[in-house]
Amino acid sequence: MNVNKLVLVDGNSVAYRAFFALPLLNTEKGIYTNAIYGFTTMILKVLEEEKPTHMLVAFDAGKTTFRHETYQEYKGKREKTPPELSEQLPYMRELLDAFRIKHYEVENYEADDIIGTLSKQASKENWEVKVYTGDKDLLQLVDENIHVAMMKKGITNMDTYDEKLVDEKYGITPIQIIDMKGLMGDSSDNIPGVPGVGEKTALKLLKAHKTVEGVYESLDEVSGKKLKEKLEANKEQALMSKELATIMCNAPVDVSFEDTKMGEHDQEKLVALFKELEFKSLLDKFDGDREAESEEMEDLSVTEVSELTSDMLVSPSALVVESLNENYHQADIVGFSIANNTGTYFISSEVALQSDVFAEWAKDKEHAKFMYDAKRSVVALGWEGITLDGVEFDVQIASYLIDPSSSAHDLADISERKKSTRVQHDESVYGKGKKRKVAEGDALYQHLGRKAKAIFELRDELDEELTANEQKELFYDLEMPLSVILGRMEKHGVSVDREELENMGAGLEKKLAEIEAEIHELAGTEFNINSPKQLGEVLFEKLNLPVVKKTKTGYSTSADVLEKLQDHHEVVEKILLYRQLGKLNSTYIEGLLKVIHKKTGKIHTIFNQSLTQTGRLSSTEPNLQNIPVRLEEGRKIRHAFVPERENAVIFAADYSQIELRVLAHICQDETLVKAFREDMDIHTKTAMDVFNVGEAEVTGNMRRTAKAVNFGIVYGISDYGLSQSLGITRKEAKSFIDRYFDSFPGVKEYMENIVDEARDKGYVTTMLNRRRYLPEITSRNFNQRSFAERTAMNTPIQGSAADVIKKAMVDIAERMKEKQLQSSLLLSVHDELIFEVVEDEIETMKILVPEVMENAIELNVPLKVDVSYGETWYDAK
């Protein structure tokens, strides 16, 4: 029984792997952290899984080693370490210090040699040794005590090699790895080996002759004239290569086992480092009590107000309306705070909600308010019968416009990176999950007081940044007014026909039960169809259907896979149907019934205005932007969305091809612009140009292909994505894309220019100056770079379309107010607006809505809007 367990980590190898596996993260201060993060998670995983008694991380030292004396060109072709990585290495050493894990390097030797030396020493003592690396060379160390964990791809995916696995994979003993390298060389280390000998040949030779020397002793026995010549001509080189590949197991390593003994973590240092590096998830793990957050903060002077007076309510003021419930349609407000030039105040809900002075101030738009997520407060107060107006600045929206990619638009995070008063995370004040509860007394006063004070201070700083970004119009004239409109839409809600939903649900459940029975019958076994795991086992093990695709955890059973299996077994079709109906029932019927508001009987969604990277809105609880429409079965759900008033209709107005029109405007491609000016069917037109045929010869299939290509242009998918959606090869997909670019050279030029621009500036913008930063555009990682490039091409298109529809919403609200119309805007679904329109306003709206939408922003191609209306959302088609 081994008591001692030594873990040896090839530090450089792990760092490299982490660097290339993870996107290029950086902190607010601009320190790159992706490799450090990957390195840290890897170390944590090792600690958890191995629980070593001793551990050491070995690094390479300096540029040259003793191997360079043998061969000057050793590692000669290797690209030099990217600076973004080398600057991260010192942090890794610091982290190891904080973990109290020994790290070590020796002049003139590589990490391999340190690991070799220590592992063999420990093995001799019969210790259990585990080596972590991504370098196959180290497999030569494997023996009965030494096992090597080899990173496959990513950083946590490993194979652990013992002697048996080395034999299975290569058919040789571990020590023969060096003979293999001697023969085949290693391009990454620039070890030449014997030219023309690869892994296959090397392994064949070693099977027969054991070692490089053995091969040369019996060269006559080697079959193949060419091969023999090559071996003969490169004998010296082969022997030298073997020498280079041999890990030194008696390097001058001045480390005793005692030095590698594991100690307790240096908690303080660890937390400080994680903070500096902004490793939030790791902080949560190690900094169990975030009490520290509050300890750092000095007490704020907050006045508890028992009666509000107008001298506290000056303009401008920062206002906080705290509601714990995430869904503010059922908010219970737990307190208020106000900060302004006269001081910082806490006001209890009882006092504020009863106060006429407060209500008057709140609705007075001449009294400017600075807020964070104002819409939340406006709606929550609305439910309490209090009108809030005069919101001049929303810190959340400003932060989002300045950099939408920041995952941290929390007030706590914003306050941390700006110069304002610090704010604690709600979680650390209130707790989370079941334990979440209102803080009491001073803790609550302090927390809310800090929020208000921070908002008051942040306004100026963020306003300046908006100015610097030329985003003041976007903020003040578009997003701020939009926020008010969205709040009104949410509070107003959408009426639903509960009975209709319940009837549909009953029908679906009956059908589902039938199909379930049929599936079990056809499969010959009872199982949970909703479980991908069980379904996979039934389809691919019991029924032996061919495996099309695998996921990380097992067989893929996604719709596109099942569609390919339809001809193999009749159960497949039933499963697809079961899935389709099951989705309708659980997500839409049950889901919608669950969120019908108790007081109004209507559905009140929440639009998130500061989330998407492109500037679109998103919708939650429920998501009303993905109500089924494509398939008739699902589309029926829309029968349940009805007007609230008896003499009203559901009225829908949607932009036709808004993204492609925006593209035409941005890139000015002559053909595309002309097509829209002549109001052609754009997919047919694309098919004509891509397939080089006349309008009459465009087949349904050609149009379908052209449509998919246009879709790809709009959403920035790759040739792979296009091949998937059309069920063709990637090559064919690429050829379609090439032909598209030949037909629309202006589009091609735009795509090239925008990528250059993104590389130059680090970001792309939309027509109204919305921004998206793309740091990965300079990544050496192909995937990350390609993704950034597609994003650079796509975001100005999608984001400008979002600009247009948002502007249209603001304009329409204004016109409807002017005309004192009774109709109301209900929803916004990316390129369409849904209204409830009273009957005697239908004719007005039929003219007004398209006119406003089409002229929201002037493009050099016309915008086109289709309107329709009916008794339910279903009928508005």
Add this chain to the structure above:
DNA sequence: TTAACCACGC
């Protein structure tokens, strides 16, 4: 509670 898988919309 969290991660993985799947599916709906634009």
Add this chain to the structure above:
DNA sequence: GACGTACGTGGTTAAG
């Protein structure tokens, strides 16, 4: 030549 491939929200299952 491989890489792993739009943006969202939400339901279910299964493992921690």
